[in-house]
Amino acid sequence: MAGPSTRILDHIVHLTPPGTLEDAVSSFQNLGFTVSPGGTHAGGKTANALVVFGDGTYLELIHFTSPPPNDDPNPWAHKQPGWIDFAFLGNGGVPSIAGTINARADADGSGAHYAAEVQGGRTREDGKVLEWLISAPPGGERGELPFFCGDLTPREWRVPLEPRSNVRHSNTARGVAHVKLLIPPEDLTATANKLTSVLGISPFSSIPGEVAWHLGPQLSRPDPAPTSSIPVLKLRAAEGEEEMEYVRRMRGPGIYEVGFIVSDPSQGRGARTPYGRVVWVSAGSESGSTT
Template sequence: MSEGLSTRILDHIVHLSPPGTLEDSADAFRKLGFTVTPGGTHADGQTANALIIFADGTYLELLHFTHAPPASTAHPWAHKPPGWIDYAFLGNAGTPSVADTINRRAAADGSGVRYAPEVRGGRTRADDGRVLEWLITAPAPSEGNGTRASARGRLPFFCGDVTPREWRVPLEPRSNAEHASKARGVAYVKLLVLPSELDAYAKELTSVLGVSPAASSASQVVWELERQPSDSQPYQAPTLVLNAAEEYEEEIYVRERGAGIYELGVAVEDAGKAGVAYTPYGRVVWQAIGSR
């Protein structure tokens, strides 16, 4: 791993709703007790977002396509079903290259992972018109069965700020990160994969994260992630959890959507709130702080 470069700082999780339904999605999250902060329109004009910002510095990106994307579009999220579709780790402004760092690891351990060179992205904030810029480092499509399969959503992408991160993730005013649900941050991100693919998927993720799992069994692998630099919370940092789909519902989920995010664990202060909640398209588990 390149000195000074971490590739295991959780940045945000992406929740997709159907084209033109961003405000409906925001209302659904508000009803779950989340404060929703205005986002803006991305530089390509195809997508727009709103944010749910947590005190630990992570956030949820509520995203929609402003119009139904054409079948020919190359946008990596255009043909994803609604729900949890992708997750990002914190990148950098380009030096050292996140892609080069991960690709060197993958070549050494034979995981087959490959990341494409960084590309510039950005959006204009809806509230004040400020233009934000970043670099995206994303997994490259893989060749298989004569097709080019996308690894987006299976492996994380990286978002590295060119403009200050606080422009992209406004933790001030503090009310942006205060939620009626008493949510304080991300407890875990849970991925699902078919049992036959568990070992290979775990090897890929180890290449990306640059550390060995903290725990593993025949059906689950867990990695400890690092805190956001802005995070001063007293509780445990998030974890990345990879589970083999064992129940019928889980297997159907993976077969229909592919391996990737199944569930988001949200750390809450209220011990009595523990349990499962649902957005219109995604699964949330409230986890009391200190119960892990």
């Protein structure tokens, strides 16, 4: 019997400095995204708001409610603001996502390893309590490899696809086209091998300096087939002075750019959050392109 899918994109995490969630909400609204209320995570250290898409994925806009102490064990506590992490859809714990990936990695010899699932949650603004299971790679690989979020309460509590106005964006964004990871050139092969173990599929493209995988199958969605595109995960070796500075001194390996499918090609090629790169991909163009 086939194991659980480990390549369904669930959400992408965007961090802003402590106490600035409302500023992040305004910034994303200015980019043409509809932002929905989130809530406060268990323990009260972090809170979020959401940008939900018709393909069932979403962006998590997150901040720390106060500056975290130097010894805070949260893997996001000392990340630079911007795109910091991404999650794939997990399950309720049976079979174990971590166990599935670790068995593959042992067979592949890739060196990927995930910790056993731990419970997390948050309280929505309306008081509803959400619960989930998280399985993640070591802290140093967070944002370079995905973590997994498996719902113990209904996913629609966590991802408000209704009312449909939540997934209507004035920039015409309909879903995620690609997530582009940037990494030091010397780490490309090792990281590609780990991602192959995590995803459970081989890359559909491998050219000098870049490896790419199709993600999916798609999540449930509020609209029938809002886009036929499948998100792409791209792993690219940094090149040039700016990118090398990005991965070696500014941010470290991880998400460099997120592409969004838009139905209005007049949006242009790209934009920026206050801390991260955004690319608009015309609906109907090849998924993951930047046209």
